[in-house]
Amino acid sequence: MTTQEVTQLLNKLPALRQEISKIIVGQQEVLDEVLITLLAGGHGLLEGVPGLAKTLLVRTLASAVDLPFRRIQFTPDLMPTDILGTEVLEEDHTTGKRFFQFNEGPIFASIVLADEINRTPPKTQAALLEAMQEFEVTYAGKTYPLPRPFFLLATQNPIEQSGTYPLPEAQLDRFLLYIKIKYPTELEEISVLKSTTGGKREAVQPILSGDEILALQSLVREVSISDELVAYAARIVRATRPAESSVPFVQEFVRWGAGPRAGQALILTAKARALLQGRFAVTLPDLQTMAYPVLRHRVLVNFTAEADHITTDKVVEELLKGVELPREVLR
Structure with missing residues (x-):
């Protein structure tokens, strides 16, 4: 990569932050930590009380990069197959033979939002372990690679809130950063009220492609x-x-x-x-x-x-x- 290409790539990072800031008011420290997680090629856990725009932040980031995005809503009855996928019995109409076909679950996307991850039991939480660490999924003895880049952001409400399950230490350790979202300042909250109760809504444009993100992740290791x-x-x-x-x-x-x-x-x-x-x-x-x-x-x-x-x-x-x-x- 030439010096000019590196410069052009780095110039896109302020543009990416600015694009996300069209929707997300304030929270600059949180935004920086999310972008650092993306650049480092890891996964992030965002914690905050309801209503602090955790989900909106991830959705906005997904809109600002040109990558497939899927959201998984974690609930107490969610099963591992609802995340990873499952095999379905299919039939070849020309030969009449039956075979199992693996149908990919929502984990097979470049940016995945695990929304309210601590509202599902540990058995289902553990379904993410291999995907987060190895960037692949094993089902029925077969291994399926995940798309690259693969970036998982999970949100959770504080543990003391009702209906939540603490994440096991092994699961927590797979997250590169544990990002806490605090209440906005008074001026930020006023700005949020103005921007979300009017008729005008900003459109977010994609700034980075998947190949550019992979190039940035490689560049990080050269620092x-x-x-x-x-x-x-x-x-x-x-x-x-x-x-x-x-x-x-x-x-x-x-x-x-x-x-x-x-x-x-x-x-x-x-x-x-x-x-x-x-x-x-x-x-x-x-x-x-x-x-x-x-x-x-x-x-x-x-x-x-x-x-x-x-x-x-x-x-x-x-x-x-x-x-x-x-x-x-x-x-």
Whole structure:
């Protein structure tokens, strides 16, 4: 890829953000994290109370890229075959022979919205594990590849709301980022009310193609990161584990720390953040900013922390204070 082609590709990222912002008011941090997830080639879990435009955000993103999009509404009676697909008995009218034909489910799309994923039991949630990790589906002993790029965004309401099932840790770990959507500011909420109660509605135009997204995902991996920052990322992840951590806050309030996949996610999303900002080198703020959405679903706090209302975000905050900074920063 030539320098001119790279420049043209990177220039489309601000245009993509602007196109999505036609519909989504504010929430710039959330939008950046969703785009970082897409650029890094992973999957995102969005959490927020009802009415914060989680589904609208994913639909708008799907409209702004030229890729097949499917939405799966998760309900308590949803079955794994409703997601993956199923075999149907067919008959060849010329020979009279019968055979099983696999009918693809809604998971066979480039952008998939798993809407309210925590409203279905763990058995159905687990149907996504292979698709999210291996980008393929196995049914009746046969493996079917998913289209590339494949990008799954799941939404969920907070666990304390009625009728929800907590996602298992293995399922949570498959999500690259855990993105929390907060209430809008007063000015943003006024803007939302104006834009959604009138007769005019903005049209979203596709900005990126599938091939361009794949090219950007390859470009993300070419972003440079110093050995000292890699070591710093490893120290952050290792410090989440109480048995290895030198951070007293972790020793007191963390039950279980993050695994090596968290370090991979931290570096990869830091690279994606740098590229999103037009840089080809990771900086310390990239790693520190991405530590929150990378670790908040990979660190398990203990009962003491729950009793004191200490969240994983607070754990990450204390981690960043307690972990030794890279020497290149201290010089």
